[in-house]
Amino acid sequence: MNRRNILKISALAVLAFSTIGMSHAQKSIVVSSTTSTEQSGLFKHLLPVFEKKTGIQVKVVAVGTGQALDIGRRGDADVVFVHDKVAEEKFVAEGFAEKRIEVMYNDFVLIGPKADPAKTKGNDIQAALQKISNAKSTFISRGDKSGTHAAELRYWKGAGVEVSATQPWYKETGSGMGPALNTASGMNGYILSDRATWLTFKNRGDLAIVVEGDPKLFNQYGVMLVNPSKHPHVKKAEGQAFIDWIISSEGQQTIASYKVEGQQSFFPNAKK
Amino acid sequence: MLSAFHDAFSLLETLDSNLLEIVIVSLHVSISALVIGCVLGMPLGALVAIQNFPGRQIVIVILNSLMGVPTVIVGVAIYLLLSRTGPLGELNWLFTPKGMILAQSVLTTPLIAALTRQIIEDGWRIHGETMSALRLPIAAKLKWLVWDCRFSLSIALLAGFARAISEVGAVMIVGGNIDRVTRTMTTAIALETSKGDLPLALALGMVLLGIVLLANLLTSVIKSFAERRYG
Numbered sequence: 209m210n211r212r213n214i215l216k217i218s219a220l221a222v223l224a225f226s227t228i229g230m231s232h233a234q235k236s237i238v239v240s241s242t243t244s245t246e247q248s249g250l251f252k253h254l255l256p257v258f259e260k261k262t263g264i265q266v267k268v269v270a271v272g273t274g275q276a277l278d279i280g281r282r283g284d285a286d287v288v289f290v291h292d293k294v295a296e297e298k299f300v301a302e303g304f305a306e307k308r309i310e311v312m313y314n315d316f317v318l319i320g321p322k323a324d325p326a327k328t329k330g331n332d333i334q335a336a337l338q339k340i341s342n343a344k345s346t347f348i349s350r351g352d353k354s355g356t357h358a359a360e361l362r363y364w365k366g367a368g369v370e371v372s373a374t375q376p377w378y379k380e381t382g383s384g385m386g387p388a389l390n391t392a393s394g395m396n397g398y399i400l401s402d403r404a405t406w407l408t409f410k411n412r413g414d415l416a417i418v419v420e421g422d423p424k425l426f427n428q429y430g431v432m433l434v435n436p437s438k439h440p441h442v443k444k445a446e447g448q449a450f451i452d453w454i455i456s457s458e459g460q461q462t463i464a465s466y467k468v469e470g471q472q473s474f475f476p477n478a479k480k
Numbered sequence: 481m482l483s484a485f486h487d488a489f490s491l492l493e494t495l496d497s498n499l500l501e502i503v504i505v506s507l508h509v510s511i512s513a514l515v516i517g518c519v520l521g522m523p524l525g526a527l528v529a530i531q532n533f534p535g536r537q538i539v540i541v542i543l544n545s546l547m548g549v550p551t552v553i554v555g556v557a558i559y560l561l562l563s564r565t566g567p568l569g570e571l572n573w574l575f576t577p578k579g580m581i582l583a584q585s586v587l588t589t590p591l592i593a594a595l596t597r598q599i600i601e602d603g604w605r606i607h608g609e610t611m612s613a614l615r616l617p618i619a620a621k622l623k624w625l626v627w628d629c630r631f632s633l634s635i636a637l638l639a640g641f642a643r644a645i646s647e648v649g650a651v652m653i654v655g656g657n658i659d660r661v662t663r664t665m666t667t668a669i670a671l672e673t674s675k676g677d678l679p680l681a682l683a684l685g686m687v688l689l690g691i692v693l694l695a696n697l698l699t700s701v702i703k704s705f706a707e708r709r710y711g
Contacts, residue, residue, distance in 0.1 A: 238575055238656075247675050252659070269575060269656035283564035284574050386674030393676070411676030439564060 236265035237446045240277075240285035242355060243384035244314075245429070246270030248404030248473055253466045258453050264446045272384065274353025280304055280432070283439030286447040291355035291429045305432035311454055312463050312476045313428045316359060317406060318419035319389070320345075320398040328398070331421040334367035341369040344377040346397030350388045351380030359427065360400045366424070389415075402427055404473035429474075431455075454478070487679030488686060498660075503687060505577065506664040509651065510644035512581045517588030517640045522633070524589075525596025526622045530604050543597065546590030555653030558583040562654065575656040580664075583650040588640040595636035603629045631703055638699050642692060665691075 245251055246268055255266045269279060273290040277299050280288040288305070290296060296308045318336055320328060326343040328336035340347055349371070350357040364371050373380045379397070381388045385405045392399040393413035401409075406417070419425075431454065433447045453459045460476035467473065528539055560566050562574040562582070573579035603625045611621050626633065648666035655662030657671060665688045672681040 243674075246659075247671075267575060267656075267658045267661055269658060283569075384674055386671075386676060390674065390676060409676045411678060441564065 234265050235263060235443075235446055236267055237286040237443050237450060238267045238269060238284065239287045239289055239450070240269045240271065240275075240279040241289040242273050242276060242291060243270050243386065244291070244356065244402045244405050245289065247384070247386050248402070248408050248468065250404065250463070250466050250474055254454075254459075254462055257462050258450065258459070261458075262446075262449055262453070264449060266450065272350070272352040272354030273356075273358070277304075280434045283434060283442065285434060286443045287431060287433055287450055289429065289431045291427055292358045293428055293430065295355075295358065296430045296432065299432065303435060304438055305435050308430045308432050309451060309455060309478065311429050311431050311478050312460075312474045313426055314474045315403050315420070316356065316400055316425040316427050317403050317417045318398060319392065319401050319406060319415050320418040321396045321414050322416050323414075324418055326398070328418050330419060333363050333419055333422045333424055336419045337363055337367040337369060340398055341367070341371070344375075346395050347371075347378050348388055348392040348395065348397045348399040349378060349380045350385065351382045352384070354384070355427070356385060356400060356402060363400070363424065404468060407468040407471060407473060428477075483679075485679075485682060488683035499684070499687070501660055502663050502665055502668050502684070503691070505662065506645060506666070506688075507691070509577055509580045509584060509664060510641060513584030513588045513644045514637065514641045516581070516585040517592045517644075518637060520585075521589040521592030521640070522596050522626065522636075523622065525593035526600045526626060528593070529597045529600035530608070530621060530625070531618070540594075540597065543590050543594040547594045549587070549590075551587060551647040551649035552653065553649075554583055554586050555650035558586065558650065559653050574654065575658060575662060577655070577662060580651045580655045580662060583654045584644045584647070587647060587650065588644050591643055592636050592640045595639060596633060599629050599632045599636060600625050631707070634699050634703060638695060641695055645692065646688070 241251070247270070251266075251268050251270075255268070259265060269276070269285065271279070273292045273295060276285075276288055276290050277295055279285045280299065281302075281304050288299070289311070293308075299305055300308050316333075318328065318333060320326070326336075326340045326345040328339050330336065349360060351373075361371075371378050379391070379395070381391050383391075385401055386409065388399060389401060389405070389409050390411055391397075393411050393415055396414055398418070403420075431451050433444065433451055434442045436442045436444045454463070455478035460478055463474050463476045464472060525543070528536065528543070558579065559574065561568050562571065562579050563569055564574070571578075573582065607625065607628065611624070616624070646666065648664075648670055651662070651664050652667050652670065655664070655667065657663050657667040663671070665684050669681045669684045669688070672678075672684065
């Protein structure tokens with residue numbers, strides 16, 4: 209083979225390589241969801257079952273709840289699957305979804321150093337936050353308009369504590385649950401997390417669960433189809449198929465069967 | 481930290497099919513962006529190098545600045561462009577490899593153009609007078625200069641490839657890091673790090689490094705082979 213042919217063949221190979229995957233006839237929908245559902249591994253467990261049953265590929269874009277809802281507002285997703293009831297109801301009120309459907313819940317836990325300098329251990333989240341504020345112990349906030357962040361701010365408000373980034377012990381990372389946990393682990397600070405993400409998180413350092421079981425820590429997930437009248441291109445049939453499936457008994461059972469470290473992580477509670 | 485490296489090696493040994501998918505997406509997107517950058521950037525850079533036109537200095541400044549534009553800015557810009565509510569929404573390229581290729585092409589094209597311009601300009605300084613004396617048409621001048629500077633230009637291509645394959649900001653925002661569809665090595669590393677799974681992130685990092693090293697090796701082998709054969 210002379211030089212000319214080698215060059216031609218390698219150029220063709222490069223061009224051919226760059227065009228693979230051009231055609232994709234499979235039905236698909238885009239679901240914007242949260243880092244907690246993706247990073248806990250729930251979708252990896254849940255979606256293959258749905259795909260096998262319906263042949264619809266589900267593409268999940270996992271970001272904070274606030275951003276997931278914004279993606280829905282812009283019509284860049286067909287379905288939104290998040291956990292901030294207040295924000296979701298606002299989404300419906302703005303007309304971007306016709307209705308909000310409850311799917312499952314899990315709970316938040318307060319994570320902190322095993323030594324627990326602020327003595328928060330127990331089952332009262334608001335009391336714990338008060339103690340952290342009094343002790344000025346390092347606290348990591350997600351600060352990213354996520355469902356977890358919104359819940360965290362509600363607990364601070366309920367505890368009667370005003371928090372802001374100007375306080376040196378309150379650190380806003382503006383990131384997803386995992387990166388925030390990494391920061392908390394590195395700084396040995398307190399952080400609010402959902403149980404599922406904590407169970408799958410591997411870089412725990414010296415951290416452990418310090419507060420759990422408070423009924424206020426209940427975390428509800430809701431799913432919404434992006435309104436086709438606002439965004440006509442939304443894949444209404446496939447999106448609705450997804451919603452119908454996750455609230456069906458098969459979908460709910462699949463959610464319940466997802467275990468992390470032997471513990472069930474998400475509890476289905478769609479209304480029958 | 482040593483244990484993380486040890487775990488990383490054992491992970492690589494199993495050669496996960498998921499890992500293979502991620503590598504293929506990365507290569508598909510970055511090589512496509514490289515090809516586009518080469519096809520658009522090289523002629524542009526060469527033309528700016530030898531042709532004098534009003535505003536030439538401004539074009540040079542813009543090209544040089546775009547070389548170092550933060551990738552997240554390109555990501556946000558392309559995201560807004562491709563969003564359904566944006567001007568190119570009808571293309572449906574958001575959260576797909578096509579959108580990622582577009583974003584990375586915006587990164588590679590100015591880089592290759594700027595480097596090409598500098599390299600060709602140096603060549604022009606040497607051969608310019610001769611070519612003008614021979615009254616060669618512009619296409620011939622360009623072809624000849626590109627051929628003459630081919631080894632330096634291969635470095636420009638390598639730089640373009642490196643910029644594309646190692647960036648995370650643009651592909652994360654435009655691609656959405658969707659499992660099996662738009663997850664690249666860099667976005668996978670970011671994801672696994674954020675999950676605290678550092679061994680897997682390191683393993684992916686080593687694969688990425690290996691690919692970049694391989695590309696460099698390939699270029700130097702081709703270069704030495706061609707040099708020996710054709711001088």
